[in-house]
Amino acid sequence: MSKMIKGHSERSNLTEWLSYLENLHSVEIDLGLKRIAAVAKNLSIAFPKSTVITVAGTNGKGTTCAFLENAFLARNLTCSVYSSPHIERFNERLRLNKSEVSDNALVSAFETIEAARGDISLTYYEYTTLAALLILTAEQPDVIILEVGLGGRLDATNIIDADVAVITTIDLDHQSFLGNTREAIGFEKAGIMRANQVVVVGDTNPPSSLARHATDIGAKPYFREQSFTIEQANNNTWHWRSSEYTFSALNGCQVPQDNVATAIMVLHLLADKLTLSLNSEFLNQIIAETKVAGRMEKFTLDCDVILDVGHNPQAARYLASQLQQLNYPKVHAVLGMLADKDASNTITPLLPAVSHWYVGTLNAPRGREAKNIVESTQIDAAKVNCFDNVSQAFKMAKQNAKATDLILVFGSFYTVAEIRRLLV
Structure with missing residues (x-):
């Protein structure tokens, strides 16, 4: 220097x-x-x-x-x-x-x-x-x-x-x-x-x-x-x-x-x-x-947790293919997204794989409200809960997930960063 x-x-x-x-x-x-x-x-x-x-x-x-x-x-x-x-x-x-x-x-x-x-x-x-x-x-x-x-x-x-x-x-x-x-x-x-x-x-x-x-x-x-x-x-x-x-x-x-x-x-x-x-x-x-933080990054708590920064339709299609191979009994998805992302087409590929959705408002620049994300998608209302932030969403997912289940955290770098701080 x-x-x-x-x-x-x-x-x-x-x-x-x-x-x-x-x-x-x-x-x-x-x-x-x-x-x-x-x-x-x-x-x-x-x-x-x-x-x-x-x-x-x-x-x-x-x-x-x-x-x-x-x-x-x-x-x-x-x-x-x-x-x-x-x-x-x-x-x-x-x-x-x-x-x-x-x-x-x-x-x-x-x-x-x-x-x-x-x-x-x-x-x-x-x-x-x-x-x-x-x-x-x-x-x-x-x-x-x-x-x-x-x-x-x-x-x-x-x-x-x-x-x-x-x-x-x-x-x-x-x-x-x-x-x-x-x-x-x-x-x-x-x-x-x-x-x-x-x-x-x-x-x-x-x-x-x-x-x-x-x-x-x-x-x-x-x-x-x-x-x-x-x-x-x-x-x-x-x-x-x-x-x-x-x-x-x-x-x-x-x-x-x-x-x-x-x-x-x-x-x-x-x-x-x-x-x-x-x-x-x-x-x-x-x-x-070669493994990268926030890219299909796996942690094991009471159940497995995977963090992925995927935030667009192509990334979601890859996630869906990986979940199919992993074959967990139930997948609990914790989601937070930015307002300028295509929530509908990002979530659609994952709908068949996810048992329950926990959608949090992303408290970040250009962050999107949880309710707004859900309204723009085809998520079954019976399978979704909205939260003020993704940390609350993750907490509820942990309470509901069984030991054999998977919690998937995705949707934004901000989403992964907030939850990763709780795990590392």
Whole structure:
């Protein structure tokens, strides 16, 4: 951190800085790269010594990043991951070699940005992304993984020209910002592509806008089902194949298998550059290590509890498929959602699997009232109770669930964060 210039500020700690940043810009989400790019230029942000990977997609970004991170660290490379949002602590958003960034490093970065931005107004996300990039400019790890916050083309992370772009899945979410069709959303995600740059697409049925944009700009795409495939085998194992390599007898995953397959393609493409030795034994080691907080995260109390940050229809369909495999006698769903999410189409895939619903008002920015969630869905009135908050909803679910049942907590990062604090 010695490369950073400290400036005078009345804000002396991280909490005060984050409170300041929340009210700095006129709107919470204001997509565009002009403001952040101008300040980044003033800060001389650059990564000449690092291999940079940018990861976009509707779902699966966090687990893809985690698998890559574990693989790089296992091969003795230094690796940093920038992601958002966090679950419990803001510091979770930036980690270097699995260690969360310190309060002091963030405060120092914020002070430097404040001195450099002049009269340029920045959103909370732009400001905090710049802080991460500034810290990484000083650190210069071997690999930097940047998880896109929203969309891709106009997301703050896209001021960086990455060496590899990754697009996990495309589905409907954030329609007010990204468009109402998969084609429109695909175009926004495709904005992280660069000419002559490798891009890995994990979606098994990608919108045509992705391939079209890759052709238009001269990117080098590797599409699932074309450049790489997976094949289920016996005893819960599977094979990963490309035109050059096959990794056989891979074990079952604790995170979505599709995201692991996408991450393996990235590792394969970077193997020569980063001197990565890949084989099935190594990949199974990383598969065993990779689990992510709030992604099908299991706790056992009087009964099993699973936390999942899924908050859109695609994520709900995945949850429904997992519940079918787990086959609990009864599932008690604790739900809290944001007002701008599609509650009806998110809940619908789970209706056959859930025995009872405990819907809480989400006490967070853009939080949605429990009654409003229920009114917009097809939940049977006899199977639902509404609560002032998700903690009360969880308490009632615990009282009603038997030892053989499952409590599923989902719907938002905020929902998972509130309940996870009660469990950890």
